[in-house]
Amino acid sequence: MKVAAIQMVSGISLDANLSEALRLLRQAAQAGAELAVLPEYFCFMGNKDEDKLLLAEQPGLGTVQDFLSDVARDLKLWVVGGTLPMAVDDPTHAANASLAYNPKGKCVTRYDKIHLFRYDNGREAYDESVVLQAGDTPEAFELSDRSGQTWRVGMSVCYDLRFAELYKALAAQILLVPSAFTYTTGQAHWEVLLRARAIENQAFVIASAQGGEHENGRRTWGRSMVIDPWGEVMAMHAVGPGVAMADIDMARLNGVRQQLPALQHRRL
Template sequence: MRVAAIQMVSGTSLDANLSEALRLLRQAAQSGVELAVLPEYFCFMGHKDEDKLVLAETPGLGTVQDFLSDAARDLKMWIVGGTLPMATDDPTHAANASLSYTPKGHCASRYDKIHLFRYDNGRERYDEAAVLKAGDTPTVFELTDHAGVHWRVGQSVCYDLRFAELYRALAADLILVPAAFTYTTGQAHWEVLLRARAIENQAYVLASAQGGTHENGRRTWGHSMVIDPWGEVMALQSGGPGVVIADIDMERLRSVREQLPSLQHRRL
């Protein structure tokens, strides 16, 4: 199955971000991609964290959800919408939700980011819990590719990457990691964590990132990539917008799991 990680440098204009996302998704579709994953906050990165609350949508109703549904249907491929803000019962907090859409435009799953990022090194400070409500449910969806192969696809978002127990619970063949890693933490940890998650779960990893300097002054690490179950990087783009494409193979995954059956050797 051909998959794509979409890398963006999203700004403060919803319309401009959606236009750029559609351009990149069309590029993926023209290359025969069956599943494309947009990055975290693909639709909007405001000047301050509270700005995203204004755009929070309700399930089944909203500009971004309509965009994702229409794009999936028109391009006839699976699309995972990175993340978008979804309304909660607390107007001061939104959920950071990742929605998957089938090639018919139907929403197949919703995952709300469980682990909320906090970081303060004296120069950079982030605290997602100030405006986001954490999710609590590990989420997978089933996908059958054009060849009739069934894939168990596990969803995660950005900071989740540091919590290995989530990925054990997903028990996925393909792990998705839409992200907006900071330049500082990404340079130090992004690739090593992605490769670790692939190796320990003997699964493909599809990581779509924000990658560049944004209108709000934030700098993200980028380095969107596809990693195979042996931990090898199959395709990568360091910075700037683009489409990272690779062909993933269920037989390759099964071979890795048969030759080194570490998943069967677990004791805890």
């Protein structure tokens, strides 16, 4: 199955971001992708964190959800909409939700980011909990590819990557990591964490990132990639908008798990 990790440099215009996402999704579909994953905040990177509350959508109702449903159906593609803000009971907060759509345009799974990023090195500071409400439930879904093979796909978002126990709980064959890693933390930890999650779970990892200089002044690391169950980088797109594509193979996954049956050797 051919998969695509889509990289963007999202700005403050919802329409412009959706137009760019459509362009990149079409590029992936034309190249034969069956699954395409958009990055965290693909639809909007506001001037300040509170701006995302203005775009928060109700489940099943909203411009971004309509876009994801329509494009999945029109391109006959599994599409994971990195993240978008979803309304919660507290109007001062939103969920950072990742939605998966099948090729018929149906939303099959919603995952709300569990771990909220906080970082302060004295020069740059972030605290997602100011406007985001954390989720509490791991989510996975089953994907049947065009050959009839069924994959278990585990969902996560960005900062979740640092919490290995989430990925063990997902027990998936494909792990999704739509992200907006900062340049600082990405340079230090992005690739090594992604490869570690692939190795310890003996799973494919599809990591779609924001990557470049944003209108709001933020700088993100990029380096969207697809990684195999042995921890090898199969495809990577470094900086700016683009698509990293790779063919993933169940035989490769099963081969790694048979040769080194670490998942069967867990004691804790």
